[in-house]
Amino acid sequence: MxxxxxxxxxxxxxxxxxxxxxxxxxxxxxxxxxxxxxxxxxxxxxxxxxxxxxxxxxxxxxxxxxxxxxxxxxxxxxxxxxxxxxxxxxxxxxxxxxxxxxxxxxxxxxxxxxxxxxxxxxxxxxxxxxxxxxxxxxxxxxxxxxxxxxxxxxxxxxxxxxxxxxxxxxxxxxxxxxxxxxxxxxxxKSYDIELIDRVKQEEGVKLEEARIVVSGGRGVGGKEGFELIKKVASLLGASIGASRAAVDAGWIDPQYQVGQTGKTVSPDLYIAVGISGASQHIAGMNKSKFVVSVNTDPDAPIFNYSNIGIIHDYKEFLTEFIKLLEVSN
Amino acid sequence: MRILVLLKLVIDPEIPQSKFKIDFENKNQVVDDNPIVISTYDENALEVALKLKDKHNFEVNVFSITPYDYQQPIKKALAMGADKAFVLKIPNSFIDSINLARLIYDYIKQEDYNLILTGYESADWGHRSIPPVISSLLDYKLITYSYSVEYEQNNWIIRKLIGNGFVVLKTNKNLVVSITTHQENQPRYPKVKDIMMASKKPIVVNEVNPNFESNLIIEKIEQPTIKKECQFIDGKDAHEKAQKLYNKLKELKLV
Missing domain, CATH: 3.40.50.620 (HUPs)
Structure with a gap:
């Protein structure tokens, strides 16, 4: 049975x-x-x-x-x-x-x-x-x-x-x-653990359940860069994510880390921005159905795991991409 | 109060892909000359314990059951602030969670720890079972996927992440808590003085050649190749590339 x-x-x-x-x-x-x-x-x-x-x-x-x-x-x-x-x-x-x-x-x-x-x-x-x-x-x-x-x-x-x-x-x-x-x-009749509070946090779409994830890595260069990532994510109804390098640098909270030592995600669309593609990171996102990567380095390993590659400065590229999304919304 | 932190030692998950090798016959990862480190979330668990030590001066010991060279990671744990380390050496082969937890249980059951902390998932097998199984064997209470533990008026106060926020739980019983990463429990960097002090702290090493009946057997391990054909988008400027990407995603109904 x-x-x-x-x-x-x-x-x-x-x-x-x-x-x-x-x-x-x-x-x-x-x-x-x-x-x-x-x-x-x-x-x-x-x-x-x-x-x-x-x-x-x-x-x-x-x-x-x-x-x-x-x-x-x-x-x-x-x-x-x-x-x-x-x-x-x-x-x-x-x-x-x-x-x-x-x-x-x-x-x-x-x-x-x-x-x-x-x-x-x-x-x-x-x-x-x-x-x-x-x-x-x-x-x-x-x-x-x-x-x-x-x-x-x-x-x-x-x-x-x-x-x-x-x-x-x-x-x-x-x-x-x-x-x-x-x-x-x-x-x-009795219990030993008591639930004393329940706190809701507004953190947008949950990373593991998101249909679209927009992730940033070392190439994003700082906290300001993540503001662009957040903007794209919010326009797409996506969750933000990050590589370990970006988390270690303190640009973003650790709960957004995707990888072997972070969360495993399997969205329909994964957009990797400024992520080189260390195997540690690939392990957390390789079940994504469609992967788009933006990187200035044409030899970045992330392109081996991507369906679409864009070799361009991410700031310039995302700024243009955001304009298109804003028009269509 | 006495706290024990269970530290799993793993082959550094950050090594490049070319260094990651599987021994398909023995169904395990090949160590080679790769560094051995504390599994990520276990470091967060140690930080939670050390915060309790900072505030209440509780005793914090660490325990590791491992086939690997423990020196560097265990010394790091002592330098971070643990009082004493226990290492149980085992052969390098897969042991299921119930039998592994039983080996740990045999060594800690007499110690009367009040709180046992460990990471909610290990970086190698990732089964998330050791915290529940060890609490079940010890007959301790269990709370998983938490990020902080405090002690107030004879109660443990635990913050556990849930779907869209967290819950606050309270108990005065002995318990096992498994820890996930959070901005509040990022592991501290040991100072030079702490590293020097750590060399004087005791590491108690034992060895066991376990004889058990497996509950779960690993039959095989596969390493799938996941390479994709990448299509690069050309264009004279960022605008043109963005437009092409947008059209493509629209066509695939992804946006």
Whole structure:
């Protein structure tokens, strides 16, 4: 049996990822699959689980059975349900369930399950395979290593196999049956981690999720140069990015670093400005679908990884490019 | 309070492509004469620990389990301000996260650390599993992908990045926190005086030849080539080149 885990907060893209992965796994091992949806009472759709199923029915056809796992709050006085730290609660629940009866336990590697899955997997002495991007015909699991320079194939040696998926592209077959839906309730009576504040920061489009990324490197030459990069990014609805050299120079905050020691991105369009193309940086952006590079050095290695190259001073070039974007907007 | 920082030592990820070699038979990266460094986020984790030491004078030790020459990176950690270093030498082969965490656990379980810090992802395998697995074995609380830890009125206060901002979490339990990079935790540069002092600090070295049943086996490793055919855009000036690029991106529906 296969067990999928999500929360009600996982979006449709994440549901599609887990569902297509489970479908592929079912084709390999021909076992039934169950989906547990963790449903905290402060989530938006807590009372509307039928709507949730209706809205997502095309994405749920890989599962034979769905459980609406209602998490109710019974903690002491002065405490509010919204104060809980979700991964801690889900870990506690899973440790009490008989999940070791499942052979494969699968989730997306989001902010909750990337924490929960290895934690629980260790307790059950299973195989933990994280950041999975593929399954091959021998049931080996593919994950990127050395910051994306290599792909490694792993064979689980223990059951259950605990999996988090980094990304997975596979056609989901339209299901002709809606899976059976059951409910189960659990009560939270105590917890050790308290959520005391939630702070929103306006930082534009999130780097890892951006459809377009405009990145600057050493060639940008300083903080002022990044103002041009930011301008292009905002006109394109893109996120900004940077190479390690630009981050180390202090021109931009480290959370924007793309590379083996930074973020890995896979946008539809990656625009590399003043980036020479050290292998460290390439590792973080080589999954981009289309790459445009602007550099004054015709021998810069970045051109080996680019679809389009522009040999020009970036300031002059971007200033002209910005004018065109402003007109079209 | 006692803090332990787990430092993974890796072959410098910044080496040029020509120096990056894979031993396909042993399914591992070839060391050659490349420098061994502290994995990036682990340096950020050490900085978080040292900030706590600066403020509260907590003890900060570092621990590394490694097949590599540890001298330079461990001395750097001591020069940055760690009190004491523990090194556990292992053979150079892939060990899955559960078995690796068990080796670490055997050496630290008696020590009663209150806080264990480490990077959220290593620069080599990048599985992000050691922090959750070690907390699970120790039965400590776990918070990943954070950028700062403070101590106020007997509580740890942790700031963790989420989609569009951060959350502030509080606990008085022993815990493991994995750290990501942020402007607040950029590793300090040791001063000459600190480097001199560091040579007097203890490095406790042990060796283990582990005998275990793997939970996860690496079967093969591939290094795909990713070269693209680059088409250069010509033009008499920046305006013409920009226009050509714009038209091309428009045609491909990328803008």
């Amino acid at each position: 296969i067990l999928g885990l999500v929360t009600l907060e996982n979006n449709q893209k994440e549901l599609k990822t887990i569902s297509s992965f489970v479908q592929k796994l079912k084709e390999e091992i021909n076992k039934e699959a169950e989906l547990w949806v963790f449903n905290f009472e402060f989530f938006n759709n807590f009372e509307n689980f039928d709507n949730y199923i209706e809205q997502n029915k095309n994405l749920l056809s890989s599962f034979d059975k769905i459980i609406n796992f209602k998490v109710l709050f019974e903690a002491g006085e002065g405490a509010a349900a919204t104060d809980v730290y979700i991964p801690e609660i889900i870990e506690n629940i899973l440790l009490k369930e008989k999940i070791n009866e499942f052979e494969y336990i699968v989730s997306v590697g989001d902010i909750i399950f990337s924490e929960v899955i290895p934690f629980v997997g260790a307790r059950f002495n299973g195989s933990i395979v994280t950041q999975v991007e593929g399954i091959d015909e021998n049931l080996l699991f593919l994950t990127p290593s050395f910051g994306g320079k290599c792909i490694s194939y792993f064979k689980p040696a223990k059951k259950p196999v605990f999996i988090t998926i980094r990304s997975f592209d596979y056609e989901i077959k339209e299901g002709n049956k809606i899976p059976e839906v059951n409910s189960k309730e659990v009560e939270i």
